[in-house]
Each structure stands twice: as C-alpha cells, then as structure tokens.
Amino acid sequence: TQLLEQSPQFLSIQEGENLTVYCNSSSVFSSLQWYRQEPGEGPVLLVTVVTGGEVKKLKRLTFQFGDARKDSSLHITAAQPGDTGLYLCAGGAGNQFYFGTGTSLTVIP
Amino acid sequence: NAGVTQTPKFQVLKTGQSMTLQCAQDMNHNSMYWYRQDPGMGLRLIYYSASEGTTDKGEVPNGYNVSRLNKREFSLRLESAAPSQTSVYFCASSKELASGMSSSYEQYFGPGTRLTVT
Numbered sequence: 485t486q487l488l489e490q491s492p493q494f495l496s497i498q499e500g501e502n503l504t505v506y507c508n509s510s511s512v513f514s515s516l517q518w519y520r521q522e523p524g525e526g527p528v529l530l531v532t533v534v535t536g537g538e539v540k541k542l543k544r545l546t547f548q549f550g551d552a553r554k555d556s557s558l559h560i561t562a563a564q565p566g567d568t569g570l571y572l573c574a575g576g577a578g579n580q581f582y583f584g585t586g587t588s589l590t591v592i593p
Numbered sequence: 594n595a596g597v598t599q600t601p602k603f604q605v606l607k608t609g610q611s612m613t614l615q616c617a618q619d620m621n622h623n624s625m626y627w628y629r630q631d632p633g634m635g636l637r638l639i640y641y642s643a644s645e646g647t648t649d650k651g652e653v654p655n656g657y658n659v660s661r662l663n664k665r666e667f668s669l670r671l672e673s674a675a676p677s678q679t680s681v682y683f684c685a686s687s688k689e690l691a692s693g694m695s696s697s698y699e700q701y702f703g704p705g706t707r708l709t710v711t
Contacts, residue, residue: 515690515697526597526683526702527636534690534697572636578696579624579643579687585635 487511488575490584497563498592505558505587507573515576516549516556520569521586527572563591595619597703599684605709606674614669614706616684624687624698625667626651627659629680630705636683642667674710682706 488509497503507516515534519527531540533549533556540547544567546559560567568591574581597618606612618625627639628651638651642661656678658670671678687700 515699517699519702524705526704529699529701532690532697532699574636574700576698576700579689579698580638580641581626581687581698581700583636585633 487582488573488584490571490573490587492587493585494588496590496592499565500562503560503563503589505560505571505589506555507557507584508555509575509582510554511575511577511582512553513575513577513582514553516553517574517576517581518547518556518558519572519574521572522569532576560589563589565591565593567591597684597686597701599682599703599706601706602704603707605711606671607711608675610674611670611672612674613671614682614684614708615666616668616703617666618684618686618701619665620686620688620701621664622686622688622701623664625661626685626687626700627657627667627669628683628685629653629678630683631680639669639682671708674708676710678708679710680708682708 518530521527531547536551536553538549544561571587573584600615623644626641628636640659642648645664684703685700687698690697
C-alpha cells in the first residue's frame with residue numbers, strides 16, 4: 485500500500501531555477517520527514533515537521549507541513565548542482581514510517 | 594559517533610545460500626528497522642523492532658528473519674536467498690522527538706548493503 489504520493493517523479497532544471505516537490509496522502513501523520521539520497525548512499529535526514537502548518541527553512545530549502553498533516557512540500561530556491569539527488573518524504577505514525585517513491589532531481593550547471 | 598553502521602557493503606550470493614546482514618547504532622535509540630529499496634518501489638519495510646526483545650513484521654517480511662541482539666544491534670537473515678531478494682538493504686534507527694507532540698519520531702539510516710542473488 486503506497487500511502488504517500490510524491491510529484492514530480494523526475495525533475496531536471498538549470499542551475500539558479502526554483503522548484504517545488506510535493507508529498508501527498510489521504511492519511512494523517514504525526515510527523516513528516518524529508519530525506520535526500522545520493523547514489524550509493526543511505527537517505528540523509530533533512531528535516532522533520534510535526535505541527536500542522538509548520539514551515540521550516542534550511543538555507544535555500546523551505547519545508548511546509550499541511551494544516552491537516554496529510555501533505556507536505558519542499559521548495560528549493562536558486563537550485564545548485566549540489567542539490568542533485570533523490571528526495572524522499574516519509575510520514576510518521578508513531579514509530580513507523582511510510583515512504584513516498586521519491587523525486588529524482590538533476591540540477592544542470 | 595558513527596550513527597548507523599551496516600556490514601557488508603556489497604554481497605553476491607547464489608540462489609539458496611544464506612547470509613546475515615549486520616546493523617548497529619550508537620545513538621541509544623530504542624527502535625530499529627530493516628528496509629529494502631528497489632527501483633520504482635521506494636523504501637519498503639521488512640521488519641522492525643520497537644525495543645530490545647521485540648520484533649514485528651513490516652510490509653515485505655517473507656524470506657527474511659531478524660534478531661534484535663541487544664539495544665545496539667539488529668540483524669537481518671536470508672535463510673535461502675532468491676533472485677527476487679536482489680536489492681539494496683537499509684538499516685535505520687529512530688528516536689522520539691521531545692517536541693511536546695505525542696508519538697513523533699525521526700529516523701536515521703545506515704549506508705546500505707547492496708545484495709545481488711544470482
């Protein structure tokens with residue numbers, strides 16, 4: 485059962501452009517995590533949001549948790565080649581987690 | 594502080610062989626997990642352990658067994674490997690957040706084991 489839908493699946497943009505990745509579900513989660521995964525590596529935690537409507541910023545990355553705690557977005561401003569990777573969202577229900585299939589981002593220099 | 598470590602990093606097995614994937618965490622987390630990651634399928638939970646001495650099945654447990662040896666270590670065993678078990682395996686651990694919200698956790702991953710079964 486795929487509880488989390490991520491979109492888009494693939495994204496290729498030029499350096500300096502802005503982008504938004506979406507993570508949607510019909511389920512309510514107690515927390516929502518975003519990870520970045522590079523080839524041959526494990527997912528690295530970027531942020532955790534727990535409150536409906538919460539917005540967190542990490543340098544050029546802005547994360548938002550939906551008011552109803554069912555969806556989230558990741559916005560990257562002025563993308564850099566170092567942002568290239570697979571972005572995964574995961575909804576937390578207690579100590580269990582449900583992952584989206586990921587968004588593969590390529591930033592072209 | 595090494596975080597979550599996994600061994601081996603790569604493994605090739607023949608159909609029917611057995612092996613154990615090792616995982617350890619030094620963050621004093623209670624919960625630990627085993628996932629597999631396949632192209633287009635995302636991360637799928639194989640087994641998890643909410644605390645030392647307990648284990649529970651996840652989404653895809655068939656063909657696997659686990660052992661929570663102590664608080665630090667959680668191993669995954671393939672008794673008779675099959676080509677369908679070719680995948681990248683990730684171990685993770687999680688901590689409860691002191692955020693005031695009940696039952697919120699965040700998860701940390703190891704570097705993965707790349708397993709090929711021929």
